[in-house]
Amino acid sequence: MSASALALPGAHAAGGSSTAGTPGWPAKPLRIIVGFPGGSSPDLTARTFSEPLSKMLGQPVIVENKVGAGGNIAADYVAKARDDHTIGLFINGNLTIANLINSRVPYNPQKDLAPLTLVGVSPLVLTAPVHLADVPDGNDARTFLAAAKKAGDKWSYGTPGVGTVGHIGTELMKARTGIAPVHVPYPGYPQVAQAMLGGQLQMALLPPALAQAQEKAGKLRLIGVTAAGRSTLAPDVPSLAEAGVSGLNLEMWNAFAAPAGMPAEIRARLSDALIEIARSPEVRTKLFQQGWQAVGSSPEGLANRIKADTATMGKIIKDQKIRAE
Structure with missing residues (x-):
């Protein structure tokens, strides 16, 4: 599935109809949780979004690094967050195959995290x-x-x-x-x-x-x-x-997701804002400089990408009997 195919369906203008459904929110700073250290690619991407997102929401946006287990510690933290002010910036595996590789991973990517937007893609x-x-x-x-x-x-x-x-x-x-x-x-x-x-x-x-x-x-x-x-x-x-190598349309990607328990109207407002930021010329340029082709998909587009990649990679994991060491 191409990046352009993911970028358009279901996106709304930031600050649109979802804004009216979130009176009193945000009531405090928003946190973006990143599972990798400062200066890493996910950290740089999260910080690229933090300032414009803060301007849109009228609250500070803080990037927090919770490092370990290939980003799965941060993903589990976001999955269990209940303050309605916590989201995460994740890489492919955190939202797709985490528990297929390691049955001890304490969260289910498809059940415990709600897609917000696919930020950027890159081949290897x-x-x-x-x-x-x-x-x-x-x-x-x-x-x-x-x-x-x-x-x-x-x-x-x-x-x-x-x-x-x-x-x-x-x-x-x-x-x-x-x-x-x-x-x-x-x-x-x-x-x-x-x-x-x-x-x-x-x-x-x-x-x-x-x-x-x-x-x-x-x-x-x-x-x-x-x-x-x-x-x-x-x-x-x-x-x-x-x-002549067929069936190898493989990309790294990063994406924002929220706890599945976050109210739908808040997720919609966050998604709208993040999509608008991802598609802005300034951020698209910054993402390109960081090694990403900007996307800014709808939540549905990201959900489709998660489903497709989980199926493709899940088959390889099963066929090759790949497990975390």
């Missing part, structure tokens, strides 16, 4: 070291994947951890192409890139900004993006679909 880029034994030079995806298939489990790929988009996405690519590299988890994408530079990995799916920076430095090669077509975030990189 299949990358490889510049010079490494048994890894073909050049950027041709067909040649690279043929070598990977021949190598079998002698190759390794890195990700920021079990259940991340990089992990599930590479497992999906393995299923679509017949390659079989071994998974090696790292603390984050920068560490994955460093491991490739050190010759410990033959391949990885990286965010476009990181991949392009390493390419400009002459350290990594960009093989293809995990999207149905070329991405505005990496316009010079062919899609893997162009190399």
Whole structure:
């Protein structure tokens, strides 16, 4: 499903009819809970929204970082919030496969969190070291994947951890192409890139900004993006679909969600405001600079994306028997 298809249905102008249904709200500062540390991509996105949202609501908007468990600690906190002044900024996994990967996750993404808006999307880029034994030079995806298939489990790929988009996405690519590299988890994408530079990995799916920076430095090669077509975030990189890899329309995304118990009229007002902010030229530019293609979907659009991604990734999790370590 394309970002543009998600952006339009059901959106209302901020401050519209839902405003009248929330007398006396907000009565205190609004909190945006983020499951990653200050300076991380989710933190930067949340802070991009905090000032304009504060102006719209007439109350301070505070970003709070509750770090741990890949963002699931923050998601559980938001799911249990009952003050009607707490929302969260989440990554894919927190709203889709969290409890499919780990049955001990204490919240249900589909039941305990209510979608507000899909903020931004980004494909990943299949990358490889510049010079490494048994890894073909050049950027041709067909040649690279043929070598990977021949190598079998002698190759390794890195990700920021079990259940991340990089992990599930590479497992999906393995299923679509017949390659079989071994998974090696790292603390984050920068560490994955460093491991490739050190010759410990033959391949990885990286965010476009990181991949392009390493390419400009002459350290990594960009093989293809995990999207149905070329991405505005990496316009010079062919899609893997162009190399014949079907069914690999894979994106990272981030989104706002509220506790499912928050009154519908308050959720509607928040959604209206967040959509308007996401679609504003200033914020769209900031999101692009942060590595995101801005969307600003309706709650229904985000709900549809959650459902579709949960089904796709859930199948890979089941087929590959992926569990949190």
